Amino acid sequence: GQNIDQPTEMTATEGAIVQINCTYQTSGFNGLFWYQQHAGEAPTFLSYNVLDGLEEKGRFSSFLSRSKGYSYLLLKELQMKDSASYLCAAVDSNYQLIWGAGTKLIIKP
Amino acid sequence: GAVVSQHPSWVICKSGTSVKIECRSLDFQATTMFWYRQFPKQSLMLMATSNEGSKATYEQGVEKDKFLINHASLTLSTLTVTSAHPEDSSFYICSARSLAGDYNEQFFGPGTRLTVL
Numbered sequence A: 001g002q003n004i005d006q007p008t009e010m011t012a013t014e015g016a017i018v019q020i021n022c023t024y025q026t027s028g029f030n031g032l033f034w035y036q037q038h039a040g041e042a043p044t045f046l047s048y049n050v051l052d053g054l055e056e057k058g059r060f061s062s063f064l065s066r067s068k069g070y071s072y073l074l075l076k077e078l079q080m081k082d083s084a085s086y087l088c089a090a091v092d093s094n095y096q097l098i099w100g101a102g103t104k105l106i107i108k109p
Numbered sequence B: 001g002a003v004v005s006q007h008p009s010w011v012i013c014k015s016g017t018s019v020k021i022e023c024r025s026l027d028f029q030a031t032t033m034f035w036y037r038q039f040p041k042q043s044l045m046l047m048a049t050s051n052e053g054s055k056a057t058y059e060q061g062v063e064k065d066k067f068l069i070n071h072a073s074l075t076l077s078t079l080t081v082t083s084a085h086p087e088d089s090s091f092y093i094c095s096a097r098s099l100a101g102d103y104n105e106q107f108f109g110p111g112t113r114l115t116v117l
Helices: none
Strands: A003-005 A009-013 A018-025 A032-037 A044-049 A053-057 A060-065 A070-075 A084-091 A097-099 A103-108 B004-007 B010-013 B019-025 B030-038 B045-051 B067-073 B076-081 B090-098 B106-108 B112-116
Touching: A003 A084, A003 A097, A009 A018, A018 A032, A018 A084, A018 A103, A032 A060, A032 A070, A044 A053, A044 A060, A044 A070, A070 A084, B004 B090, B010 B019, B019 B030, B019 B090, B019 B112, B030 B067, B030 B076, B045 B067, B076 B090
Parallel strands: A009 A103, B010 B112
Antiparallel strands: A003 A018, A018 A070, A032 A044, A032 A084, A053 A060, A060 A070, A084 A097, A084 A103, B004 B019, B019 B076, B030 B045, B030 B090, B067 B076, B090 B106, B090 B112
């Protein structure tokens, strides 16, 4: 079967760095997305990785290892507004998104 | 960037009535639109995938006669919740996949919060 695993909840301090991990098992693989979702709102796009390696975009970076079925989202210089759920989604062979349950990130002052 | 709108943003209805939710891609043509449901503190659950001009593909456990989907054009898909009941109260989100673009990103609408009394 297809499966995405990510931690349910994480807590970090304002100004610090946090890494949210995601492991996936899919039938075929055509890339992996990270989305941010604030409570009561729809998800917004953060990153897309299809090749191995690190993609940096401002304070956010995303890493992918296809051989390990593993990705992480790295958030630097955390701000209170970064408190949200972070959703990992892998694209399978049919180009459908397989969603993780999301990681709720709590930022403390 | 690609913009997807949903209407209404929120709706409250009585049990037994039907509710229609519209999803529009405003500045691009969408080959495929997706309808998701999200209960509080849970992740997105894909309900169905609709392609313009063809019948929607429903996920296992989703009643196609209860959740009617019409994808009449490349910019509009509608979800009708028929004979809504309190257990249908949820956050309904649509997303659209563009004809163009470098990858298969889904652009999300803002969501519709449905409350059935």
